[in-house]
Amino acid sequence: MKKVEVEQAEIEVNGRKYYVTHIPTATSGMWFTIHDLFEVWAGVAIDLDGTLVGWRNQPDEPWATQIVEAICKEFDLKSPVF
Numbered sequence: 001m002k003k004v005e006v007e008q009a010e011i012e013v014n015g016r017k018y019y020v021t022h023i024p025t026a027t028s029g030m031w032f033t034i035h036d037l038f039e040v041w042a043g044v045a046i047d048l049d050g051t052l053v054g055w056r057n058q059p060d061e062p063w064a065t066q067i068v069e070a071i072c073k074e075f076d077l078k079s080p081v082f
Contacts, residue, residue, distance in 0.1 A: 005024075006021050006022055006023060007021070008020065008022070009071075009074040009075065011070040011071065012070070013063060013070055014066065017036075018034050018035065018036060018067075019034075019035050019037075020033070020034055020035075020070075020071055020074065020075075021033045021035070023043075029045045029046060029047045029048070030046050030047075030048065030077075031043060031044070032044050032046065034071075041057065042057040042058060042059055043056035043057065044056070044058075044067070044071070046068065046071065046072065046080065048077070048078075050072060050079055050080045050081050051080075051081045052081065052082050065080075065082065068080045068082075
């Protein structure tokens with residue numbers, strides 16, 4: 001077993017608060033899980049240049065775009081490229 005540190009932030013989209021946890025990976029992209037206290041709602045991969053790589057359980061629009069924008073702002077990433 002090894003110890004892994006993660007970064008976590010709280011975002012707000014349409015008046016609802018979510019936790020976002022950055023999951024370290026060996027690739028150049030970054031994976032983020034979107035969750036509340038009890039359930040993981042989705043995962044999204046964003047490249048370091050802001051390019052949206054892909055989703056796991058993608059929410060409907062406009063939620064998906066707003067979540068990616070909030071993550072990029074909170075984690076100080078470049079503006080998202082869709």
